[in-house]
Amino acid sequence: MSSQDYLQEEKIYDQACESVKKGLHERQLEVLGIGLSHRWEDLFRNLGRKAEAREAMEALYREACVPDRKLPSARKGIVSTFHLARIIAETGPLSDFANYRKVMRFAGLNLCERQSGTYRGKTRISKKGRPLLRKVLKLTVLPLVKKNGVYGDYYKKKTEVDKMPGTKAMTVIARHFLKMLYGVYKNGAGFDKKRMFTCESQFQKAA
Known part of the structure; x- marks a missing residue:
């Protein structure tokens, strides 16, 4: 997850808070809530993908160490x-x-x-x-x-x-x-x- 994504999520959260303060219509608050929920889902999905990619790279390195035993x-x-x-x-x-x-x-x-x-x-x-x-x-x-x-x-x-x-x-x-x-x-x-x-x-x- 890039810093831009985190900033975007923080912006959405701030907008939701401002909405409550300004007394926006219930439907508008609901839409903002859905958007925030989707952002959090994207965050955890990307974190999962990042972890999987990390594990795959580590596995490939260990495989490379078999033919090339000098790899530290x-x-x-x-x-x-x-x-x-x-x-x-x-x-x-x-x-x-x-x-x-x-x-x-x-x-x-x-x-x-x-x-x-x-x-x-x-x-x-x-x-x-x-x-x-x-x-x-x-x-x-x-x-x-x-x-x-x-x-x-x-x-x-x-x-x-x-x-x-x-x-x-x-x-x-x-x-x-x-x-x-x-x-x-x-x-x-x-x-x-x-x-x-x-x-x-x-x-x-x-x-």
Whole structure:
């Protein structure tokens, strides 16, 4: 259910309340009541369809994990099966990408600098890849930037200490998550919170 649908339902409810206040004819109130009832039915019907679609995507992802055993499993506090399914649905087989830079470019999250003669512009993401993949990635990491989330402290540092705008910080985290996901796939290992902010050499020394 989109935000527009919710706003529409709220508008209908407000109209019904105003009708009572203004003392509209009983038949008019009945018509408004029927309209409101239909809206609620549509809401629950769409919620049901959404749940069914979610279950179907999770089932498809689990099926895809059978021939491709490198596909990572969900990890509580990091990523759900549903979000993994959505990401892989956008990227296609991760084995198609030679390195993480390729998948980053595919997502339009690769960094580029605008240049013209001696002019050097700010470094930004290219946004030339799949916009829906970028959206899915940001939705995936959104709950992870909360206070107790795995990216909570990182997001706080970026926004409060480095004074980075929230949207830019989310893009940085989306890039980090995609790179990590590709690394997990290539290594055939599961998600490990201890390794998320540690390079390979540092992790080996600590192990």
